[in-house]
Amino acid sequence: MNVDEFVRDTLHEQAGEQQPLAPGFADRVLAVRRRRRTRRLAGVAAAVAIAVAVPLVDSRWSEVLPASVVGPEGGGVMAHPDQSPPRDMIAAGRTALAAYYTLKTVKHGADRAVATRTYWLLNPKTRTYERTTKWSWVAVAPGLRTAAVLEQGLPARRIGLLDLASGQIKRWISVDHPVASLSFSRDGTKIVATAYGGNPDEQYKIEGVPDWQPDARAADRNGFLVIDVASGSSSWAKVGGDGTDLNSRQDFAFSRDDRFVWSGADTPSGYQYFDRQGNEVEAPLGEGQVNWFVAAGLSPDGKRAAGDFAGERMKTSSWILDPRTGQHVTEVHGQQLLAWADDNALIAWDMGGKGGEFHNRLVLVTIGSDKVVPLSGFRGGNAAAAGRWTPVFADR
Template identity: 50%
Template sequence: MNVDELVRDALREQAEEQSPLGAGFADRVLAVRRRRRNRTVVGVAAATAAVVAVAVGVPALSGGGEEVRPASEMNKSDIIAHPDQSPPRNMIAAGDTALAAFFVYDSVKQPNGDNIRTRTYGLLDQKTGKYSKVKWAFLDVAPGMRTAAVLEGELPAKRIGLLDMITGKVDRWIPVDHGVASVEFSPDGQKLLATTYSRNPDRNFADHPQKVNGKEQPGPVASRTGFSVVDLDSGKEKWNKAPHWKDESGFFFNSRDDFQWSHDGETVWSDTGEEPFKEFYDLNGDKTGIPESERYVSHAKAGLSPSGKLIGGEFAGRGEEISSEIVDARTGARVTTVPGQQLLAWADDERVIAWGCDPKRCSGKGEFRNQLILLTIGSDKVVQLSDFRKASADYPGRWEPVFAERWS
């Protein structure tokens, strides 16, 4: 990085510190311009890229005392790991990506015999750099991690909240005409993809029983109606009809079948039970073919790397080996494997975050003994980001991560 770039960064940070937290703060946050994914870590962070941070600095106040800098900006270490924490209490991050939130499931019986699979979230508090238990039924975090989109329970919700991750308060509510049960920020942070349902997709109904191991219990109901693309600047919602995929006999897989953004944000997709197992729509609600860049993307959560050249692929282990494949996005050919069980998110073009375990620590311990780890393509190096997954008093279940782009 040259001197001019360093000066520009310094001026930008100074301007951010002096900006008052006015009424339009949420809108400014959500108008985030996505940071170039190939930006390198600078200054001290570059010199200490391999250092594991064990604490997040106290956020600084501007001269007027009106704005708190986000904890994710205060600690710019390349790797922030807490291998002694599970569920995590302090912020975890690697490269361009941070653990913005996590959640656990709990099945709650209802008086009428139904049961609801509820989520309990731990959301990053950008004032403290710690994860705080929050009440929302569903949430997602915007690039830059200043804002979360939140839904109230019971789902489907009739409005979407835009929550300030520093104050912990909803700055703005966006009413919607169709009940929403999931939200996902677009890659540029300027739109929300909301999957709409007529019933709660997390509720199993006593009057629609299913047999499990020969015993009847409440069963799922397919109720997806479509998806909405919500413009965050105007709050306008464009709804598109897109019911559940079902085979000829009416069979469907899951009552929750949320839409997801493609890598470039030009299309959205959901699962099907027939090849090619994904169904793509443009933002006007018309079905499209599979985008060329997505042709070889599997259901592994990592998906395309930031540059779009590699794919975090499926489990590739044999016997006691635990590994997953890295795939060439142009050809679909395997490039290499990495020692991870499930690839979750890219830290940058050369590193990927996964569920897994350093082979030296858990060889032969089984697939369910796993932790967040950072893997480097072409290397056997494993960096432990969290402790092994387990429940706690506050989070009674195995936690699942919600990642977000770390910088705006």
């Protein structure tokens, strides 16, 4: 295996270790292989020096706004490069950091544990992130006013609709099948909830192995519900899997046009698409070439797709693809592409300094430009370090 292949393989596994960034996947990158212990990136030099004299992307975004101001859609950048984890709102263009979470392994036996999330949710009134331990899963709807939440102790039999400004549940939606993940449609009117027979965050210990291992057999994913947010009505689709061909957490999300749902899968393409009845279908036009492990996916206009690690012209960069063919179009700065700010700019993780691949921060990058705008401070440590935060994005 050459260096490029090793780097790409490692980034694939790193994406699988993160919960779906949800998109639409706020937490929402879906793994297609069993998790293996994270390997360090080999052959990646210290990060490219970030050269930016003024924190502007281009003339479309004329200013970087303070945390007390929400810019118009597509018109403002809210950056806090001195904050990690962030305390004040971060946003760029159409996309905001709607929440973030940290993971902690909580033991409940000598050889059993649960990977437990602590969330910080954006309060749209104060423009600050507020800590909560109430919820095991949070998906934020477009508009940043409402979140769909699950209580601790997965899988859950009800879904809460949370008012982000007040922190109060507006109402509960009961479900016939216990669920452990949620993802909104692009228009915010529907939720796809992934059903499990057990807790997909369950972990176990293997004698002689220091790290806790995800338990795919305990999860037993068995299908999905599509829920109408306004009425609370839902439809059920059974999608099998006895745990032998699934990752421990193999969540569903909506396709770009909201007609279908998809998940990562142990298939040659790395994903599967299903209609609302659970029948497997062909990938919608433009989505078949999108890398399943790259959270950003298609650009808002559908003309570009975010690709995986490149590192050719730039030391830390990612590919931009033609979604019709999967061919490389160009490179753009960024270690991992997370969300589109508009049709030409993306939010990404990128390295800096001499801290290695885990010493990274949120940045705004633009296709065709070498400017990199820091949005957050750096995360430190390694992939398993306590307090490392994972972003959840939503349209604002």
